[in-house]
Amino acid sequence: MTWSYRLCTLFFVVVLLAAAVTGTIFFMNNYQVLPMSYGPPLISTNQGEGNPLVTVERGDGSRVNIFIDPNCPDYSRNFLRPEGDQTSLLHSLTDRDSDRKGRRGQDRVLLVNLVEQLTELSTHARQTKTEYDSLRRGQRDLGQQLNALQSEQGRLVQLLSESQVNMVDVANSVSEALTSLQKGTGSIRTRLKNDLQRAPSRGTRPRDCSDIRAGGQTEDGVYSIFPTHHPSGFQVFCDMTTDGGGWTVIQHREDGSVSFFRGWDAYRDGFGKITGEHWLGMRQIHALTIQSNYELWIDLQDFENNAAFARYGTFGVGLFSVDPDDDGYPLTIGDYSGTAGDSLLKHNGMKFTTKDRDNDHSENNCASFYHGAWWYRNCHTSNLNGQYLRGQHTSYADGIEWSSWTGWQYSLKFTEMKIRPRREENKRPQET
Numbered sequence: 146m147t148w149s150y151r152l153c154t155l156f157f158v159v160v161l162l163a164a165a166v167t168g169t170i171f172f173m174n175n176y177q178v179l180p181m182s183y184g185p186p187l188i189s190t191n192q193g194e195g196n197p198l199v200t201v202e203r204g205d206g207s208r209v210n211i212f213i214d215p216n217c218p219d220y221s222r223n224f225l226r227p228e229g230d231q232t233s234l235l236h237s238l239t240d241r242d243s244d245r246k247g248r249r250g251q252d253r254v255l256l257v258n259l260v261e262q263l264t265e266l267s268t269h270a271r272q273t274k275t276e277y278d279s280l281r282r283g284q285r286d287l288g289q290q291l292n293a294l295q296s297e298q299g300r301l302v303q304l305l306s307e308s309q310v311n312m313v314d315v316a317n318s319v320s321e322a323l324t325s326l327q328k329g330t331g332s333i334r335t336r337l338k339n340d341l342q343r344a345p346s347r348g349t350r351p352r353d354c355s356d357i358r359a360g361g362q363t364e365d366g367v368y369s370i371f372p373t374h375h376p377s378g379f380q381v382f383c384d385m386t387t388d389g390g391g392w393t394v395i396q397h398r399e400d401g402s403v404s405f406f407r408g409w410d411a412y413r414d415g416f417g418k419i420t421g422e423h424w425l426g427m428r429q430i431h432a433l434t435i436q437s438n439y440e441l442w443i444d445l446q447d448f449e450n451n452a453a454f455a456r457y458g459t460f461g462v463g464l465f466s467v468d469p470d471d472d473g474y475p476l477t478i479g480d481y482s483g484t485a486g487d488s489l490l491k492h493n494g495m496k497f498t499t500k501d502r503d504n505d506h507s508e509n510n511c512a513s514f515y516h517g518a519w520w521y522r523n524c525h526t527s528n529l530n531g532q533y534l535r536g537q538h539t540s541y542a543d544g545i546e547w548s549s550w551t552g553w554q555y556s557l558k559f560t561e562m563k564i565r566p567r568r569e570e571n572k573r574p575q576e577t
């Protein structure tokens with residue numbers, strides 16, 4: 146009874162010890178504070194006599210020997226089963242532990258890989274962000290350049306539009322100019338046509354005293370005439386009796402009531418009284434004599450009531466002048482006939498000279514020197530605008546002179562210069 150009790154007690158102690166060791170090992174494997182390099186404890190059973198029944202070898206090399214009395218009934222069979230159970234439990238624990246360790250290692254590797262991948266991803270993200278920022282900057286630059294290009298394009302479009310407007314204006318101006326030119330041409334053509342139509346019939350507006358005479362007027366007197374190039378017209382004295390009449394008077398002297406010692410403007414515009422002494426005016430004479438071929442008739446009378454005349458088949462002033470006033474109204478004279486002798490042909494081609502405009506060939510001013518105004522050369526053979534000195538005078542050539550009839554010291558009582566268009570039937574009337 147005692148042995149049995151002791152043996153059972155011992156067995157119980159052994160099993161308790163084994164369970165305690167197993168629990169310790171289990172605890173040490175699961176809550177290990179020792180370094181991971183210590184392996185799991187080894188448990189072995191010994192069959193030989195004198196050896197410990199069970200030996201537990203720790204990972205640090207220390208051993209625990211468990212001795213059992215050799216006379217103890219053999220319960221090894223019964224012992225072996227729990228031992229086997231314990232061994233398989235330990236194995237399974239060890240496997241599970243190593244599995245866990247393996248899994249933990251794999252997890253760690255995975256974690257490391259994950260960390261590495263995260264690092265790479267972060268680096269990649271940083272690079273991507275940098276690239277994104279740079280792209281955004283580029284986009285901003287591109288946007289600014291695009292804006293600049295758009296504003297430049299707008300400016301170009303505006304310029305193009307303005308130039309188009311200017312081109313349209315220029316085209317319109319040219320078109321208007323062409324239209325007005327066409328109108329002008331048309332009106333000139335109409336006027337020329339009218340003039341040509343009027344010429345043969347000598348229509349209602351008389352160009353000179355000849356037209357008035359042709360219209361039936363036979364009375365000497367003052368009439369209005371409308372030369373082609375002086376359409377506003379002016380008044381003249383018409384001689385309707387001399388040689389069939391139709392003479393337009395351009396100069397008349399009879400009593401010395403009007404001074405003829407005047408300047409350029411007076412001779413250009415005319416002065417005196419149409420019904421008495423007067424000078425018609427260079428402008429008017431020019432307007433008349435460029436209409437047609439004119440002839441000149443000059444009546445002269447002395448204080449003894451002797452009369453004479455000089456006739457020139459060709460007469461005009463400024464006929465070839467672009468600006469007759471500036472040119473000095475040069476005299477065209479030719480084809481003399483008459484009773485007073487020629488005292489004018491030597492003045493052919495001479496410009497008119499007044500006391501204030503010297504156009505003569507003299508060193509002096511012939512007008513000033515001879516107190517008149519004439520187509521002086523150097524200086525004259527006639528001086529019909531000279532002083533009214535009433536016949537013989539002692540001064541030289543400064544009166545109303547017609548040298549071929551009364552010399553240079555006789556001032557005539559009466560002079561009249563008159564013109565009319567030359568016609569074949571008017572030639573040499575004294576001879577018919």
Ligand SMILES: [Ca+2]
Pocket residue numbers: 503504505506507508509510511
């Ligand atoms: Ca001179």
